[in-house]
Amino acid sequence: MTDAEVATKAPESDAQATNTPPPPASNSPAPANPPMGEHCTSDRPTPTGQASTGEITKLNDVDVYISKPADYPHTPSRLLLLLTGGTGLHSVNNQIQADRFASEGYLVVMPDLFAGDPAPNSTAAADIAAEASSGSFLDTFKIKAVETAKSFLIDMWLARHTEEKVMPILHNVLEGARDEFADAVSHGGGVYAVGYCFGARYLLLLAAERAGHGQGQGGGGDEEANKPKTVGPHIKAGALAHATLVSKDDFVGLKAPLSVVSVENDPLFPDEVRIAGEEYMSANGVEHEVQVYPGVPHGFAVVGDYDDSNIKTAQVTAFEQMLKWINEH
Known part of the structure; x- marks a missing residue:
């Protein structure tokens, strides 16, 4: 089995299994597409000889990883918000990803989207399955138990980290960044952002104009026109x-220019959702680009070691695509 095949395998709920602890959260049919995959919750091996160089601190009471260009503040920088997948703030791979943007001249702020509660990985699921089983069970049953435990843990984790929980964290970080790093925000004429896996959906929400109550940037309503x-x-x-976790509705209201790195035949970001997003952006005059990468696993654009040279090349290309886009805007 190739690295790509391993990396694209995702946890699936098994609503039909019986006598398999822990039980699924409900008896409803499993969704057509898994909510998150292995790559969203577990890091690839860190490239040999690489380590992070930034620091973890607090910004407006939120834990953040900060990575600065070597010559900052003597040379002006632009502010970049990096939104991670489920592995979160303490992932060395995510930290190195932030460092790579910092080496290109960005002051990078990577917030802890999960308040110290990163996504459960395969190890946690295996531990639960092991506790619930004994040596007398067949290996195939054990595998099914691990998959069910994984699905259960991820469902429970997602229930703890909803939009209602994550968006206030982001608003606090943005408020703190505009105060602490006002020079970088001013130099770039605003805040730039990159997002991966879980964090990609929240980039879409930050890039949109939405109904609200005056939090953050935005214009006031026209009361006379009852808007x-x-x-x-x-x-x-x-x-x-x-x-x-992106739906077609998440593109509604999108205003900021957007570059999309997508994986061919990705069940976690289905073609129908991607195409609907492209159609919305085209119809509403949102500047955008979309590049679909064939033969790579979901999660490939985040720092991590692969044996497949094609994946390594695509990883470099995806970084260059994202960097070029924000550089030009």
Whole structure:
């Protein structure tokens, strides 16, 4: 089995299994597409000899990883918000990803989207399955138990990290960044953003104009015309890679220029959702580009070691695509 095949395997709920602890959360049919995959919750091996160089600190009471260009503040920088997948703030791979943008002249702020609660990985699921089984069970049953445990854990984790929980974290970080790094925000004429996996959906939400109550950037409502107040977009331009949990509705209101790195035949970001997003952006005059990468696993654009040279090449190309987009906006 190739690395690509391994990396694209995703946890699937098994609503039909019986006598398999822990039980699924409900008896409803499994969704057509898994909510998150292995690559969203577990890191690839860190490239040999590489380590992160930034620091973890607090910004407006939120834990953030900060990575700065070597010559900042003597040389002006632009502010970049990096939104991670489920592996979160303490992932060395995510930190190195932030460092790579910093080496290109960006002051990078990578917030802890999950308040110290990163996504459960295969190890956690295997531990639960092991506790619930004994040596007398067949290996195939054990595998099914691990898959069910994984699905259960991820469903419970997603229930803890909803839009209602994550968006306030982002608003706090943006507020703090505009205060702490006002020079970088001013130099770039706003905040730039990149998002991966889980974080990609929140980049879309930050890039949109939405109904709100005056939080963050945005214009006031026209009371005489009885128009609702809107806020956003909160970023000047963004680039996202292999999104998860995105629906067609998440493109509604999109205003900021957007670059999309997508994986061919990706069940976590289905073609119908991607195409609907492209059609919306085209119909509403949103500047955008979409590149579909064949033969690579979901998650490939995040720092991590692969044996397949084609995946390594695509990883470099995806970074260059995202960097070029934000550089030009």
